[in-house]
Amino acid sequence: MNASEATGASGHGPIPPMVLAEGVSKSFGSNEVLKGIALEVKRGEVLCLVGPSGSGKSTFLRCINHLEVVSAGRLSVDGELIGYREANGKLYELRPREAARQRRDIGMVFQRFNLFPHMTAMQNVMEAPLRVKGENKALAEQKARDLLDRVGLADREDYFPAHLSGGQQQRVAIARALAMEPKLMLFDEPTSALDPELVGEVLDVMKGLAADGMTMIVVTHEMGFAREVADSLVFMDAGVVVETGDPAEVLANPQHQRTRAFFSKVL
Amino acid sequence: MSSESPIQAIRLRHPWRNVFAVVLIAGAALFILDAAGRPAYDWPAVAKYVFDRRITQAAVNTLQLTVYSMIIAIVLGVILAIMRLSPNPVVKSVAWFYLWVFRGTPVYVQLVFWGLLSIIYQSIDIGIPFMEPFYSFQTNAALNTFTLAIIGLALNEAAYMAEIVRAGLLSVDRGQEEAATALGMGWIQTMRRVIVPQAMRIIIPPTGNEVISMLKTTSLVTAVPYSFDLYTRSRDISAETFNPIPMLIVASLWYLLFTSILMVGQHFLEKRFARGVGDRRPDKKGSAPTGTGAVPLVTGTQPTVVAPTQTENPPSSPGREGTR
Numbered sequence: 292m293n294a295s296e297a298t299g300a301s302g303h304g305p306i307p308p309m310v311l312a313e314g315v316s317k318s319f320g321s322n323e324v325l326k327g328i329a330l331e332v333k334r335g336e337v338l339c340l341v342g343p344s345g346s347g348k349s350t351f352l353r354c355i356n357h358l359e360v361v362s363a364g365r366l367s368v369d370g371e372l373i374g375y376r377e378a379n380g381k382l383y384e385l386r387p388r389e390a391a392r393q394r395r396d397i398g399m400v401f402q403r404f405n406l407f408p409h410m411t412a413m414q415n416v417m418e419a420p421l422r423v424k425g426e427n428k429a430l431a432e433q434k435a436r437d438l439l440d441r442v443g444l445a446d447r448e449d450y451f452p453a454h455l456s457g458g459q460q461q462r463v464a465i466a467r468a469l470a471m472e473p474k475l476m477l478f479d480e481p482t483s484a485l486d487p488e489l490v491g492e493v494l495d496v497m498k499g500l501a502a503d504g505m506t507m508i509v510v511t512h513e514m515g516f517a518r519e520v521a522d523s524l525v526f527m528d529a530g531v532v533v534e535t536g537d538p539a540e541v542l543a544n545p546q547h548q549r550t551r552a553f554f555s556k557v558l
Numbered sequence: 559m560s561s562e563s564p565i566q567a568i569r570l571r572h573p574w575r576n577v578f579a580v581v582l583i584a585g586a587a588l589f590i591l592d593a594a595g596r597p598a599y600d601w602p603a604v605a606k607y608v609f610d611r612r613i614t615q616a617a618v619n620t621l622q623l624t625v626y627s628m629i630i631a632i633v634l635g636v637i638l639a640i641m642r643l644s645p646n647p648v649v650k651s652v653a654w655f656y657l658w659v660f661r662g663t664p665v666y667v668q669l670v671f672w673g674l675l676s677i678i679y680q681s682i683d684i685g686i687p688f689m690e691p692f693y694s695f696q697t698n699a700a701l702n703t704f705t706l707a708i709i710g711l712a713l714n715e716a717a718y719m720a721e722i723v724r725a726g727l728l729s730v731d732r733g734q735e736e737a738a739t740a741l742g743m744g745w746i747q748t749m750r751r752v753i754v755p756q757a758m759r760i761i762i763p764p765t766g767n768e769v770i771s772m773l774k775t776t777s778l779v780t781a782v783p784y785s786f787d788l789y790t791r792s793r794d795i796s797a798e799t800f801n802p803i804p805m806l807i808v809a810s811l812w813y814l815l816f817t818s819i820l821m822v823g824q825h826f827l828e829k830r831f832a833r834g835v836g837d838r839r840p841d842k843k844g845s846a847p848t849g850t851g852a853v854p855l856v857t858g859t860q861p862t863v864v865a866p867t868q869t870e871n872p873p874s875s876p877g878r879e880g881t882r
Contacts, residue, residue: 356740387745395742405737409755409834419741422751451834464737471741 307370309334309475309506310355314364316530317350324350326530327364332475335504339517339538342527343553348510351527352477355508356397357390368397369474395423398468402480404460406452412439412463413448416470423471431470438466442496458489462496469500476500478509514558518542526550603804607795608811616791617812623707623776623787624816628769630712635719640749642724653720660717665710669781672710675701704786707779715772722764726757758831766824770817788812 310332317325324347332338340348353359354366357374366373373393375382385393406415416435420426426434439448442462452460461481468476478497482490494516501507501520511517517524517538524538526547534541534550542558545551593599607613641653660668676697685691701709730753738748777789785794788809796805 358736358740391739391742391744394740397740399737399740401733401737403733405731405733407734407737407752407756409831411834418751419743422747423742453834467741 306334307367308332309336309369310508311367312351312364313366315351315354315361315366316363317347317354317359318362324530325354328527328530328532330525330532330535332506332508335506336522337501337505337507337509337520339521339524340508340510340527341512341514341517341524341553342533346527347530348527349479352399352479352508352510355475355477356394356399357385358399368393391423395419395471396474398471398473398476400461400464400468400476400478400481402483404452404457404464404484406460406464406467408452411449411451412444412455412466415452415463416467419467420470435466435470438469439463441469441499442466443492456489457485458492461485461493465493465496465500474506476505476507478507478511480510480512482511482513512557514542514554526553528553598803599807600801600804603799603801604807604811607792607805608808610795610808612791612795613788613808613812616786616788617816619704619786619791620773620776620788620812621816623704623711623779624769624773627708627711627715627776628772630708631715631719631768631772632765634712634716635723638716638720639723639727642720643727657717657720660714665714665775666778666781668714669707669710669778672706673703673782675706703779703782703784707776707782707784707787710782711772711775711779715768718768719765722761722768723757725764726759726761727753729760730756755831759828759835762824762827762831766820766827769820769824773813773816773820 308331310330312328312330315325315328315330316323328347328351330338330351340352342348350359354361355368355373360374371393372382374385374390376385376389377383406412407418410418413432413435416438417428417431420431420434421428436445436448439445442465444459444462444466447455447459447463452463455463465481481497482493485493490513494513497507497509497516498520509516509521521538523535524541525532526534526541526545526549528549534545534547541550542554545554594601638653638656641649642657644650644653679697681694681696682700683691684693734752734756735748738752743751776787779787780790785791792805792809793802796802799805
């Protein structure tokens with residue numbers, strides 16, 4: 292929220308929100324997972340997406356970078372429609388190459404890290420800048436070193452993922468996503484696969500990112516993180532947005548019955 | 559932990575192992591002594607023919623048949639495997655049909671068919687149907703039996719390689735492809751940089767098996783008929799000398815030599831592609847920081863008494879848990 296005015300200097304006309312979802316629906320066969328999600332994420336905003344499992348949080352997140360294809364509605368990132376091109380009132384599916392270009396600017400962090408196990412921490416971070424952006428090796432190496440330092444793993448650059456703890460792996464994964472210099476970061480339950488004592492180190496890195504003004508959408512069960520860091524909290528259940536608002540307010544005083552029932556279980 | 563003195567225990571004895579070993583060695587020694595004196599083996603003939611010009615040339619031919627047909631089979635197998643995993647139903651069916659035909663008929667029968675190619679198709683035309691061909695050649699003149707043997711062996715083997723490669727590709731966690739895709743990598747990049755290197759670990763052992771198997775399958779090329787491979791050549795020589803047993807030994811010795819070399823090669827390939835899953839620490843021994851702050855948490859097997867042997871560690875490596 293705070294950064295929205297700052298970045299508004301460039302361009303003309305109204306600045307589009309970083310993410311805009313209008314009536315986004317998604318079905319797997321006859322199973323409708325998302326039922327008309329409407330959502331707006333401003334530049335520099337940190338939005339936490341909470342809700343019971345199976346409520347469609349992760350699916351929605353995956354729709355944002357087109358890992359899942361939206362069945363209905365419109366989803367755009369930075370004013371650009373995701374997965375489709377619009378011409379003469381018709382939608383055309385994007386070619387894989389164009390979809391890949393859209394994903395470059397959107398970083399994603401997975402619940403199970405998904406680091407490349409055959410590469411060292413350093414190589415994991417350098418891979419996409421080298422291969423996708425075509426950066427030269429020295430620059431990519433320097434950037435990767437800086438990023439690993441930023442997530443507190445400067446001394447682990449030559450370690451393979453199997454030799455890192457879960458928390459360290461997830462921090463490498465964050466560094467890997469940041470290496471593409473994304474304008475938006477998606478976190479899909481980044482601490483759910485971690486031992487409790489390792490959660491803090493990952494959340495600290497994410498707090499640092501938020502403080503630097505990164506736009507973030509975080510699917511999480513960490514209500515403490517939501518209260519402390521998020522600009523807004525969205526509660527989803529059964530494929531719809533039930534409640535949205537200021538985290539402290541929603542957490543302290545949920546308006547909706549379903550929200551209350553959920554918080555009474557997790558808080 | 560450190561205050562206790564190391565345990566000084568009497569080691570467990572395994573007397574039956576020793577007994578069994580002695581019995582086996584004695585049996586083997588008897589067999590060798592007996593074989594050395596047995597006239598049917600005709601060792602002087604073995605010694606005479608093992609480096610015979612015809613035999614060494616045949617050994618080279620066998621090796622060429624194996625290498626060329628395996629290279630074609632692996633390339634074709636990778637293509638077929640990717641075709642079978644493709645979302646395109648047309649491509650998928652083509653691959654399925656190929657496998658159905660080439661896996662469903664004996665390689666010997668296929669080799670006979672390839673040998674008869676020039677009778678079935680006297681000439682092969684390349685061009686647009688119903689028009690004057692750009693290029694036309696006589697099958698007989700263009701394809702000799704050596705080439706036909708390679709084609710026959712390779713096309714058959716490709717069907718098996720396709721299944722091996724497919725199993726390897728499927729063994730890689732779905733999350734890997736997603737992570738690469740989310741980074742903006744294209745499909746080819748994802749395959750080449752992320753999926754295939756990890757699949758190799760699964761693909762190499764059975765492929766080594768296939769290479770060794772191919773080395774021996776080359777003895778069937780007499781069906782084409784190509785008669786300059788190791789087995790056919792040694793059999794032809796024994797047909798002249800009326801002394802088949804030493805020639806069989808000669809051929810076996812060469813096959814064993816090649817197989818041994820292939821096994822060594824496979825060992826090193828497997829080591830190369832075990833990167834990140836084995837027990838290995840970072841390569842830089844001296845500069846790797848081990849004493850700073852949080853020590854790697856996954857390791858549970860710190861050596862206590864014995865120094866770890868550098869080469870191979872038992873499969874209880876921490877890497878297994880780490881990769882899930």
